[in-house]
Amino acid sequence: MAEKQKKSVLVVGGGAVGAIAALNLEIGGLATVTVVLRSNFKAVNEGGYFIESCDHGILKGWKPSFVRNEVPDISAEKLNPYDYIILTTKNIPDIPPSISSLISPALPPNNTHTTLVLIQNGLNIERPFLKSHPSTAVLSGVSLIGSAETAPSIIVQDDKDRLLIGPFSNPSLDPSTSSAKAQEFVEMYGRGGKTECVYSENVLRDRWRKLVYNACLNPICAITGLDTGRIRLADQGIEGIVRPAMREIVEAAKARGVELEEGVVGTMIEIDPLDIYLSPSMLADVRKGNFIEHENLLGEPLREGLAAGVSMPTLTVIYNICRTIQWRTREARGFVEIPPKRKAAE
Amino acid sequence: MAEKQKKSVLVVGGGAVGAIAALNLEIGGLATVTVVLRSNFKAVNEGGYFIESCDHGILKGWKPSFVRNEVPDISAEKLNPYDYIILTTKNIPDIPPSISSLISPALPPNNTHTTLVLIQNGLNIERPFLKSHPSTAVLSGVSLIGSAETAPSIIVQDDKDRLLIGPFSNPSLDPSTSSAKAQEFVEMYGRGGKTECVYSENVLRDRWRKLVYNACLNPICAITGLDTGRIRLADQGIEGIVRPAMREIVEAAKARGVELEEGVVGTMIEIDPLDIYLSPSMLADVRKGNFIEHENLLGEPLREGLAAGVSMPTLTVIYNICRTIQWRTREARGFVEIPPKRKAAE
Structure with missing residues (x-):
């Protein structure tokens, strides 16, 4: 045969x-x-x-x-x-x-x-x-x-x-x-x-679950310049930023009909062993001067959560910072033209 | 004489x-x-x-x-x-x-x-x-x-x-x-x-008024890596981050008995001409690897506002990011010891 x-x-x-x-x-x-x-x-x-x-x-x-x-x-x-x-x-x-x-x-x-x-x-x-x-x-x-x-x-x-x-x-x-x-x-x-x-x-559940990491830890590491080990060691890295952000994603998922398991926030905070000091993709991208994937990883779940009436103050700020960082990369690569710098004499 | x-x-x-x-x-x-x-x-x-x-x-x-x-x-x-x-x-x-x-x-x-x-x-x-x-x-x-x-x-x-x-x-x-x-x-x-x-x-009024700039534009430029011109040109730099942050300071000042003039937010956003592309002190400090002054510029007004019952979600995130950035500098200067990186074979 x-x-x-x-x-x-x-x-x-x-x-x-x-x-x-x-x-x-x-x-x-x-x-x-x-x-x-x-x-x-x-x-x-x-x-x-x-x-x-x-x-x-x-x-x-x-x-x-x-x-x-x-x-x-x-x-x-x-x-x-x-x-x-x-x-x-x-x-x-x-x-x-x-x-x-x-x-x-x-x-x-x-x-x-x-x-x-x-x-x-x-x-x-x-x-x-x-x-x-x-x-x-x-x-x-x-x-x-x-x-x-x-x-x-x-x-x-x-x-x-x-x-x-x-x-x-x-x-x-x-x-x-x-x-x-x-x-x-x-x-x-x-x-x-x-x-x-x-x-x-349940594709939607798989995706929301991974967003607990990717909409939160990933951009927060990129913004703070800290890897997944250091963000856990830094003052207020987890309690002040990461955990509140992850809770907002869990609430947004829930409002969109996806109930994530209890403890998912803790699981995602510790999913990378502290002492491997892993740089998530957006941190690696920022360091290389590459564009970041914040729209699908953070913008979309944020828009879905907000549209469903969920309060997402932490991720709103994180998202808007990501947009300015993307603008910075666009400018550095010559995609954006800005007014010339005023000369000292003027 | x-x-x-x-x-x-x-x-x-x-x-x-x-x-x-x-x-x-x-x-x-x-x-x-x-x-x-x-x-x-x-x-x-x-x-x-x-x-x-x-x-x-x-x-x-x-x-x-x-x-x-x-x-x-x-x-x-x-x-x-x-x-x-x-x-x-x-x-x-x-x-x-x-x-x-x-x-x-x-x-x-x-x-x-x-x-x-x-x-x-x-x-x-x-x-x-x-x-x-x-x-x-x-x-x-x-x-x-x-x-x-x-x-x-x-x-x-x-x-x-x-x-x-x-x-x-x-x-x-x-x-x-x-x-x-x-x-x-x-x-x-x-x-x-x-x-x-x-x-x-009115020392208190002078200080709160200057904080509209220094608690907001200053750390936001430091975090985003953008100067005072570019933050105005970048997507969502002003409307997504700076203006909401400044409004929180105006509300905090008010709750502490200091009424700032109407229009102070707009004044402070435009106080540096766009085309001089000025780097505020905290941005200059981050670029040089220096410590930043976020505690007196942002931590204190944030604590005062929160204690007076003002909602300050934007500045809470900005402040916590500043703390992680300060930790990063402390670590870079050897003030903090962290667990050694796991070896690949382990």
Whole structure:
């Protein structure tokens, strides 16, 4: 009997999350993976990844089946549509181009074949695709991996890959369609046996729960310049800022119908061991002069909570500070023009 | 007739404010000034100040009568007590040593001769002296100068020196004593004719009014990394953070019996012309890795407002962020010990 046809998977973004996703899919043997890279294309294309992983051990020069430096134009190249497109890039809707325009060469607006998988953080990230690609099944991926790309093509994974996959609700599709795709994806991703990929019916709960960390600790570390260990040691870091902020997210989730478990605030404060002094993504981004993901991680849950009548004074301030920090990066990169400085003599 | 005896004045802190104060006092001819310097002692002692001033023009190599590198021990040196001691240093009560211990060699606890003048920002700064030196007259100096020390001994003053002097209330003293000293000081300081030094009966109002700027714009610029021009241009800088914070100070002042003029918030937002892109003191301090003055500038008015039942959600967050930033500086300077970072193998 002929071997079952492998699924074709396009992974957009081959950083710390995307590289491990590509690796899990390839070793499972059910998928052929193409990874689209930007800043690390040259390094990976020439020498492959160097991966030091608690799940996979040490891999030197590992490469997925295909490596590309831009999203393929399937129409111009006469390629078959991919079975899955996985997005693992940062998601920064306030900075163009939009992700939906970025992937459009590989995903026609009227697509029904390809399933989109968003392994990205934050709330309402599916909404742009429900507009631009209403007939596309979109899956939620909530990754609880601890991994970093310490230099181009060098991936260090020091905490297990756990991935929650479930269907985003889509008013244009039969729910069973997306649900079946999610289950197929879970099977394909977990087949290699090195990871924990779980089907989750309650995507919204998964996302709100992760926001207790990502809407609070993540931007607060970025603003204060303190990592997750130091913010716990600093005067008033937790009691004055982090805990009140997390409580606001728990209340906002509740007002939107998502009841998180008691103790989730304490769990999230201590989820990173103090003495690993981890820099959450937004702190790492601020230090590198990169844009931050505050709109999906904080802006969306804040707007949802406020619209539901929840009082969120701490996160309102944190969010507005994030906006000014994003403006600072835009100005530093020349996206904003400001009046010239007055000369001393004037 | 013999020339009237000049007053002896000790200025502690010879930076941007102290140097101009010393200059005004010396050119008035009614005072002999000793300036105590720290970081810029060598530069000033050897070559004097280079002063570029909108009030005084350009002065090369100007020196006050005496320059010292520490507060004189008047008992050991058998010096007469000073008529005035002016403090122009930063006031950072959360970082030892305290200012009252710093000046104690020149000011015995039971002093009645020397008048203390605090040309420093913030609220309740007289309280430590009411305890340590209850019989000393203490004056409030609110300086509206625009000046900076751009390098050791180089002073650039680009906005006029305006100084409001008035008596702090002191339960141990007859109010007329402090009031007379304040009027004498105003005469002595303004005699040179290059400055605007005004007697003010309402010290508390002067201080709360300046806090509309200093409790809000100052720390918010420090936290966001934006100067006073850029915070006005940045998304949500003013409407999302600065204006709500300033309104909280106006309400706190009101609850403490100080009614500020209508429009004070707008005045303070625009008090620095946008296109000079001024870095307020706390932003300058954060950039240099110095400690910040958030306790007197923000902590005290916040505590007073909250105690009076005012809702101050914005400033509560801003204050707690300031505390974590101060902790970060303490850690960077080795004042705080933290658990060692876990090794990768563990």
